[in-house]
Amino acid sequence: MTRNTEGALIVAASVLAAFGVTLVNFAQDRSLDAQTALTFLVFLIAFGGLHLAVRAFAPKATPLLLAPVTALTALGFFQIYRLDLAMGTDRASFQRWWILIAATLASLTLLVFKGTTISILRRYRNITLLISLALILLPNLPTDWGFPLRGLSVNGSRLWVLLDVGFTSFQFQPAELAKLGLVAYVAGYLADHQRALREARRRMGPIAFPEPRQLIPLLVTWGISVLILISQRDLGASLLLFVGFVLLLYAATGTTGYLVAGGFMGLVAGVASYLAFDHVQRRVIAWVAPFEHYENEGFQIAQGLFALGTGSLSGAGPGLGRPDLIPNASTDFIFAAVGEELGFAGTVSVIALFAVTVAVGLGIAFRSRDTFRKLFAAGLSFVLAVQTILIIGGIVRLVPLTGITLPFMSYGGSALVGNMILVALLLRISHEEAP
Amino acid sequence: MNGPVRRVSVGVFAGFFALLLAVTWIQVIRADSLRADPRNSRPALSERGKERGLIVAIDGTVLAQSVPDPEDERSFVREYPEGEPFAHVVGYNSFLVGSSGLENAFADELRSRRDLTISDLVAVILGRDLRPESLELTINSDLQRAAYQGLNGLQGGIVAVDPKTGAVLASVSSPSYDPNTLLGADAAAIWEGLLADPNGPLLDRATREIYPPGSTFKTVVTAAALDTGTAVPETVFPDPEEFQLPGSTATISNAGGGVCNNGESITLLRAFIVSCNTTFADLSVQVGAEDVGISAEGMGFNADIPFPWTVPEAVYPVDVLAADPAALAQSGIGERDVRAAPLHMAMVAAAVANDGMTPTPYLVNRIFDADGNTVEAFQPGILSQAMDPATAAILNDMMQQVVGEGTGQGAAISGYAVAGKTGTSMGRDGFPNPWFIGFAPAEDPTIAIAVFFEGGEELGENVSGGGVAAPLAGDLMELWLEGSP
Numbered sequence: 021m022t023r024n025t026e027g028a029l030i031v032a033a034s035v036l037a038a039f040g041v042t043l044v045n046f047a048q049d050r051s052l053d054a055q056t057a058l059t060f061l062v063f064l065i066a067f068g069g070l071h072l073a074v075r076a077f078a079p080k081a082t083p084l085l086l087a088p089v090t091a092l093t094a095l096g097f098f099q100i101y102r103l104d105l106a107m108g109t110d111r112a113s114f115q116r117w118w119i120l121i122a123a124t125l126a127s128l129t130l131l132v133f134k135g136t137t138i139s140i141l142r143r144y145r146n147i148t149l150l151i152s153l154a155l156i157l158l159p160n161l162p163t164d165w166g167f168p169l170r171g172l173s174v175n176g177s178r179l180w181v182l183l184d185v186g187f188t189s190f191q192f193q194p195a196e197l198a199k200l201g202l203v204a205y206v207a208g209y210l211a212d213h214q215r216a217l218r219e220a221r222r223r224m225g226p227i228a229f230p231e232p233r234q235l236i237p238l239l240v241t242w243g244i245s246v247l248i249l250i251s252q253r254d255l256g257a258s259l260l261l262f263v264g265f266v267l268l269l270y271a272a273t274g275t276t277g278y279l280v281a282g283g284f285m286g287l288v289a290g291v292a293s294y295l296a297f298d299h300v301q302r303r304v305i306a307w308v309a310p311f312e313h314y315e316n317e318g319f320q321i322a323q324g325l326f327a328l329g330t331g332s333l334s335g336a337g338p339g340l341g342r343p344d345l346i347p348n349a350s351t352d353f354i355f356a357a358v359g360e361e362l363g364f365a366g367t368v369s370v371i372a373l374f375a376v377t378v379a380v381g382l383g384i385a386f387r388s389r390d391t392f393r394k395l396f397a398a399g400l401s402f403v404l405a406v407q408t409i410l411i412i413g414g415i416v417r418l419v420p421l422t423g424i425t426l427p428f429m430s431y432g433g434s435a436l437v438g439n440m441i442l443v444a445l446l447l448r449i450s451h452e453e454a455p
Numbered sequence: 456m457n458g459p460v461r462r463v464s465v466g467v468f469a470g471f472f473a474l475l476l477a478v479t480w481i482q483v484i485r486a487d488s489l490r491a492d493p494r495n496s497r498p499a500l501s502e503r504g505k506e507r508g509l510i511v512a513i514d515g516t517v518l519a520q521s522v523p524d525p526e527d528e529r530s531f532v533r534e535y536p537e538g539e540p541f542a543h544v545v546g547y548n549s550f551l552v553g554s555s556g557l558e559n560a561f562a563d564e565l566r567s568r569r570d571l572t573i574s575d576l577v578a579v580i581l582g583r584d585l586r587p588e589s590l591e592l593t594i595n596s597d598l599q600r601a602a603y604q605g606l607n608g609l610q611g612g613i614v615a616v617d618p619k620t621g622a623v624l625a626s627v628s629s630p631s632y633d634p635n636t637l638l639g640a641d642a643a644a645i646w647e648g649l650l651a652d653p654n655g656p657l658l659d660r661a662t663r664e665i666y667p668p669g670s671t672f673k674t675v676v677t678a679a680a681l682d683t684g685t686a687v688p689e690t691v692f693p694d695p696e697e698f699q700l701p702g703s704t705a706t707i708s709n710a711g712g713g714v715c716n717n718g719e720s721i722t723l724l725r726a727f728i729v730s731c732n733t734t735f736a737d738l739s740v741q742v743g744a745e746d747v748g749i750s751a752e753g754m755g756f757n758a759d760i761p762f763p764w765t766v767p768e769a770v771y772p773v774d775v776l777a778a779d780p781a782a783l784a785q786s787g788i789g790e791r792d793v794r795a796a797p798l799h800m801a802m803v804a805a806a807v808a809n810d811g812m813t814p815t816p817y818l819v820n821r822i823f824d825a826d827g828n829t830v831e832a833f834q835p836g837i838l839s840q841a842m843d844p845a846t847a848a849i850l851n852d853m854m855q856q857v858v859g860e861g862t863g864q865g866a867a868i869s870g871y872a873v874a875g876k877t878g879t880s881m882g883r884d885g886f887p888n889p890w891f892i893g894f895a896p897a898e899d900p901t902i903a904i905a906v907f908f909e910g911g912e913e914l915g916e917n918v919s920g921g922g923v924a925a926p927l928a929g930d931l932m933e934l935w936l937e938g939s940p
Contacts, residue, residue: 049529267463274459314494322494328481329489330497342497360497364482368475375471382464386457398460402467409470416477 021083027071029087033094034063040098040338047339048105055101055112062116063094066123070440073127074447077134080454081447084380088373089428089443093119093436095370096429098338099350099357106344111431118433125437126444133448142392145208152201153244155194160251177423178252195248195257196438200445203403206265207395209237210272214391218273241265242285246293253299256410256424262286263406268399307420320347324415327353327360328367335363350431352423356415370429371412378405381446388453397449400442493553503550504530508565508587510545510557513820516596518545519558521587533638537596539631540603543659544594544818547634551642557590557819560763564588564822564830586825593622593820601934602627605927610909612660612797615931618805618894618903620835621814624935626798628660660909665767665794669880669920670730671892671905672789674803674850676739677727679750681846685742688724688853698733701780707736707788710879710919727853728861730877732788739787740780747786748773753841754813755802756795760838763818769799789880800905802838804892807854807874808900811847813838855897858925863891865925868933872897875928877920886910891924895932902935904928 038060042052067090074081097119101112141148158181161171172180172191183190210217245262248254266282269275293300302317310318310325323346331341343349343357350357359367381401388394407427414421425435481489490498504527510519518541521531533548535541546556554562567587602613606629615625636645649657658664680686694716697706715721715731726734739747751771752758760766772792776783785791795803798816806813815836822831842850854874857863863875875893882888888910894903906924908914914923 267466271460271463311492311494325481326489326492326495326497328478329486329492330495332482332486332490336497336501340501342500345496359478359482364478367478367482371471371474371478375468378467378471382460382467385460394460398463402463405467405470409467409474412474413470413477416474416481418473418477 023071023075023079023083026083026086027068030067030071030090031064033087033090034060034067036091037063037094037097040094041101043337044098044102044105044339047337050105058116059097059101062119063090063097066119067093070123070127070444073130077127077130078447078451081451082380082384084383085377085443085447085450088376088380089440092370092373092377092428095358095362095366095373096354096426096431099343099354099361099429100431102339102361103344103350103357105339106342109350111350114433115431115436118436121433122436122440126440129441129444130448137452138396138445138448139390139392141204141396142208142211145205148201148208149205152198152205155198155201156244156248157251158194177254179254179257193432193434195254196434197441199257199260199403199438200400200442202261203264203268203399204396206237206241206268207392207399210268210395211392214272217269218275237269239285242289246289253297254423255293255300255303256422259286259410259422260403260407260424262289264399264403267402267406268395271398271402272395303420303422307414307417310417320353321415321417321421323347324353324356325417327356328416331360331363331366333364335359335361335366337361351425352411352421352430353415354426354429354431355412358429374405374408374427378408384446384450384453388449390453393449393453397446400446404439404442496550499548499550499553502548502566504532505567506531506587507533507548507558507567508589508825510565510590510592512592512594512596512599514596518592518594518596535634537600538633538635540600540627541594541596542631542634543628543661543663544592544599544626545634547637549637549642549646551640552637552646557592557763561590561819561822565590584824584826588822588824588830590822591820593617593624593818594626595624595935597938598625598931598935599627602931603629603631605906605931606908609914610654610660610911612662612664612907612909613905613927613931614661614797614801615902615904615935616801616805616814616816618808618814618900621805621816621838622820622835623816623818624902625931626661626818628658630654630656632656660797660907662762662766662796662798663764665769665796665799666882666888666907666909667791667793667880668789668795668800669878669888669890670732670735670788671800671803671876671878671890671920672793672795673727673730673735673787673878674807674854674876674892675751675754675756676735676742676747676787677723677853678754678807678842678846678850679742679747680723680738681849682750682842683742683746685746686723686738688722688727688849690723691720692723692726692734692737694718694721694731695733698736698784700736700784701740703781705781707732707784709733724853724856727876728856730857730862735787736784737787740784744773744776744783744786747771748776750842753839754806755799755838760798760802761815761817762798766796766798769795789878797905797907800890800892800907801903804875804894804905805903806841807847807850808894808903809847810844811840811842813841851897854893858893862919862921863893863925865921866891866893866929866932868895868929868936871895871933871936873929873932874900875925877925879919879921882910884911886912886914886916887918889914889918889920889923891920891928893925893928893932895936902932904932906931 038056041059042056100115104112159171159178168184170182172182179193180191245258248258269278306317306321310321314322341360343360346353378401385394385397410422411424411426413419427439506521518537524530524532546558548554548558602625613627694714697708709732756769756771782791786793815838817833821829823829858866858873858875862877866875873895874897878890880888889908892905894900906928
């Protein structure tokens, strides 16, 4: 596949977004309006622009990554627009701005690394770590102080910061960016200590266990995860961080003991948080028996399952279902909303597009010769995969619902920015590792 | 190092595969039950405003139709032009309170297929007709309306069938409600009101509620006695004031007290004509629960009757009665544990009328497409051979004498031979439930009917099947005979 094919597929995905919006309009008895053209243009400018940025700043990057990402964003966007019509909200126009901003920032990321190499993240990894930790802790700023940067609680999770610049204000989830910084740090750390970590181990039967001293990084990450869970009540981010880290640690060392130890520590934290926090208990109740607790805890999951089941094979059709009956349909439950209107065909497509995106990311890791770039690409791909599996798995009841967004598809600017930069980083690594 | 990365990758793709399995489970295997969950309002909501098929009576009277919404030309509103008399049969389809009756049972045929789903798109490409299909019922609208008026707002149910085919000619429950009121924005409040109404207008007393059938059940006991040879019409029984229940101090007495004949003896024929309780308590014990059960089951008891909706089983508990002779005696007069809906008792009358063969009742004559072409036609069927043709002939004659000179004289129609059997069973709070089952013309029956009033304060304590139900049954059969081609 060539760069030109990538461009053609991006145009096709932009048409898909505009076509989805048009079908929704028709289904809702609205006529053809500016939304169709506006959507097409925004997608073309955002992803077409990013495509041009790749040509200019990372010409040897894989051409396989941008097309599925554009298609996923398009599928999510049409559903956000559709939910707007049902709920009387105006999220689609915000999302359009965020798509433009995210693509711009991704292009800028490519530009920043043009003159240098991604390995500077390895060299300055301690700074990256400090910035990431600061970003994670930002939402814990007081809500009611005079400083223009404030913390904010939404739905019981303290994930947001509010930047008040006088005439207007922005809300942002800094964890979405911190996620990337943490992966960079961990990849850098592991690249530097890989040999020590790999060799310092004891065998117990088939399982290799690390020296106790080498467990310190694992313990530190575990501590940060637990801290996020307690201070911000964010099960999703906490789990994502910990699982991503354990997988990367294993990938770097091949020491099975890290998986065993990580699994054990995760289990301990999970059981403890179940006993300690009622919001974790509610999630488990809703997971185990959503229909028995339909009136309260289970309502959202039950509605999600009704949406998916009613959608069945071919779906109700764009604009013809009732995804607005699902609480938080445009954020956490966008997968169920797509499943109601596009059916099994739609959900399988979404899962396949994610699988392709993750596969391309992992492919970049496989082909990388430099240890840091290999681990960084693998880590970014793991984070993307784990996040996707956690949220979709929560909707289809494979795992308890963790309340994180579906990459590229959910409504929300910070997540879009974070994930588009993630794509830019993968593209950059791919460019640097190209033969 | 690619080794461990590859192993994690395998794990990640196992995760994606698990997601695929889970959506397959939810959207393919469990889709129907999730869709049909009563808490899932999506199916009803998606029907809103769409065109649905017609429901018409066999005479062409429109019972349900979709007309363009005056406020929104692209949308349709449902109408039930005939209202109350047809409410329990036709039902309603409301986005607020769900659906019932035929609107619910034939939802798939009646719905519009004009969605933008892929399967509908495929149907367009294949050139299939997307317009909703319509139902033609076996109901005769004149008979249905007359039956509803005959019940006069009192609690009760009437079912009339063609005894040769099982086609339901009328199925009426009273009091009723106007299904049009359940379509508007205030439907939920109105529905709550109907639900709380002590007269139970939502109950379908014709096909979905069961009651003790009283002396109309003597028809079944007599069929069993004749079939087994336990008795013939001329068989002589004692004629006491009271029948002592076996193994009990309790007794059964006759309607109004006293003896049925001369206090000495009474023939089975005479006992049937005057509806003598003591004789049939005695006969029931002589025939035995097993053999009465065989006859009852032949006429549709203890079985699911195939019908557009679930009909509760008519009850004749063979095992219980076989072990309890006192209860068996009481069951002989259609009390104690015996239960049936008017639909079941109409089938009993139809079995006698149809040479002993119980017809399978059916309500929908055919399904037709938007051009009027038949998509599916329902064929008459026989449920079972309930009794010997000879037994049916003897019973037919006995039932004619009930109308000719016995308790059923109110059902007589001049110029026609009418057969019937009255009943007055013990109802709610001790009030009597009047019953009548019968058919006409007796020599070549074209209608079999069951008329039931549910006892209560309004009807009072001094009513009987012969006094209340038989005249109404006679009027309705006369209307049918005079009006039918």
